[in-house]
Amino acid sequence: MDTYDATAIETKWQRVWDDAKAFHVSNEETQPKSYVLEMLPYPSGTLHMGHLLVYTIGDVVTRFRARNGRHVLHPQGFDSFGLPAENAAIRDGVHPRDSTERNIEHITRSMRRMGWAYDWSRSLSTHDPEYYRWQQWQFLRFLERGLAYRKGAPVKWCPNDQTVLANEQVLADGTCERCGAVVESRVMEQWFFRITDYAQALLDDLETVDWPESIKARQRNWIGRSEGAEILFRIEELDEDIPVFTTRPDTLYGATFFVLAPEHELVARIESSEVREYVRRAAAKKTAERAAATEKTGVFTGLHAVNPVNGEQLPVYVADYVLTDYGTGAIMAVPAHDQRDFDFATAFDLAVRQVVRPPDGDVDETVAYVEHAEGEVLVNSKEFDGLPAVEGGLKIAEKLAAEGRGRFAVNYRLRDWGFSRQRYWGCPIPVVYCDACGIVPVPDDELPVLLPDVEDFKPKGVPPLAQAEDWVNVPCPRCGGAATRETETMDTFVDSSWYFLRYCDARNSSAPFDRAPVDYWNPVDLYIGGVDHATMHMIYARFWVKVLNDLGMLGFREPFAQFFSNGWVTLGKVKMSKRAGNIVGPDDFIERYGADACRLNILFLGPANEDMEWTETSVEAMARFVRRLWTVVSEVAESAPAGDPEGGALARKAHATIAKVTDDIGRRFAFNTAIAAVMELVNELSRDRAGRDARFAAETAVSLIQPYAPHAAEELWARLGRERLWEAPWPVADPAMLEVETVEIPVQVDGRIRDRLHVPPGTVKEELIALALASERVQTYLDGREIERTIVVPGKLVNFVT
């Protein structure tokens, strides 16, 4: 028997698939379609075991569906703009394009070496002008619709590096991760997408997708809808009506003070050095520090806000426990019924007035009563006294609405998506600033606005692109006067919000894509990726699709019909990542054990949707399994006769395995147990290698393992005298062959197993009882005792209760 040479066999079949364009698909409808997609990789140095997991899951599903009569689209590309390449450029002076393209080349080689079945003809890289050209084009459509706009918003700013920092660049102690300087907050004009217009749709349409509940919960939480009322409080001193949002209009009579967030726009108008000093300190406070603070801080402004419901003058404070970006940035404080307000009132010796009386409870103003309970009623609330809290809240809101001082309101935690970045390595935003015309879009026929080369990638108070003066200074497209280009670039989440659409029409040079192929393939039937993208990426992509649908560019509202969230591959219980510095790459293992063993191993480690610890010894075990399969099947191919199976135990086992593996891959995504089932079949086959059933079992094992170990399977399929396994129909279990000859029925006495019967399936209840009672062992335990009940579950068990 020849020995199994993984490298030779894997290389051979990869070439065969390439030459046959085995996984290239047309946009013509032939069979029912299936779009299988994994989140595209960021091309950092190399692949790691986390990538191996996601892409092998997608590959198994792809190969399985292709053999089950589906026309499967399975593309791959690169999310190639982004911060790491830019940081590397600053550090090493290598142009991000060079390092990125080198990485893409390397990763592509690894991916091909893994034997993943991609339609490479549709591949894309987001830094390719042919890609970002159409992103700029779509941005201009958003701009026309008013869905992209500019506004001032606070950013984290490093005074030393003179640049905006991403959250992940700020350390827990509030310093810059690169230089250690204390990070500041600074208000800057930035670009935003009006995703909040779609908040309700994003929430509602979650009902229409087949995602894990936990992922939906995260999105709901992120969108954060809450119902309540918006109420106007008047501050006479400023001649302003200040709106506040509250979920508890029923507690309005309990408001005893009023709080503005330090960043609230009106705070700047308060002439008080004490307030200015507090605001300055609050701005310098780091998120972590602010969150860790248990004591409430704040300062009285000298102003008063009028409670519209009773005309009371409430002292106005500025305090950093009120957030500027939630609600309206101002609150009515009801210490009796909100823990935070209560803590503040305690610290500042402010009045506490209880207005909701707990059921069977007395008014107790020494604690905050925040929960809701059946039977609570309003007190100290004038004409609303005695009403149940919820009803009272409605009545109070109605009264205010009638007076023009309030309205029912829905508030979302979701905020508009700030997408401009003061970075070099990103998609240029195609607008020009003209003194005369303002913000002027670059005309469609001048796209793409190419990313120019610059000398230095380091920001110097202005984005790196500002250095490219020849590029920056352009005539205004509208008036022809002097103008300058936008020097900020887009967030890479924009790049990944529509790449799955571009795959459907990847080489289109006159539009982002045509509607027909996109409508044919979408929505993505199975999207696979990590939970870390469950909120941002997957909300932005959903938003993008909804907008394009409103623009008439496509005919669906949700991009990802089903989502499979894969677990993390850990090493030392820490998520494997470049950042954690615990990367183990597949290249070395492919070299030593072969791609098939690596593919099997990553899926055999455990359930694919749970975290799994990487272990090296198990790759060896999988290599052993492949070798064993190789030896046994090769022998059977040489010696066992062909022809219809005889229908013996081995043939039955083969059919049972078909049923199990089909269900595990097709319905349960239980990739580990499918492998175990094939192992069982191979174990039985190795004990009985002669006869037509053996040949049938061998063919079945090879056919079923093909999604996992396509190379070895293909070679063995050829040895069995068959060809083109990648497109061979998936085997079908014969229901008649799933019938087993005997079943084992445990017989219990008082719930303890005392004997086991071996009977044909379908043995009726009466016969089971008779056989059970006939058992000597059972009789010993019954020992003349009276049987009170007899429980029989045909096919499962018999239980005598005494």
Add this chain to the structure above:
RNA sequence: GCGGAUGUGGCGGAAUUGGUAGACGCGCACGGUUCAGGUCCGUGUGCCCGUAAGGGCGUGGAGGUUCAAGUCCUCUCAUCCGCACCA
């Protein structure tokens, strides 16, 4: 604090609908093949008592429902993840 998950042999895990707990693999032990082997083949392997037959215990912990619970209910402990002063 709120939300989401997870706890099963020495280890990774299986048990899909309340019905035989521990499939499959690793490791380990013993035996065989081999010049040798980090190869391959076979047998055994949850824990305790027992030479054995057999018996008892057993799914983080404590209760409960049920003829029957890893699975359902209540409480509790531990670990991980997400959001975090959300008005």
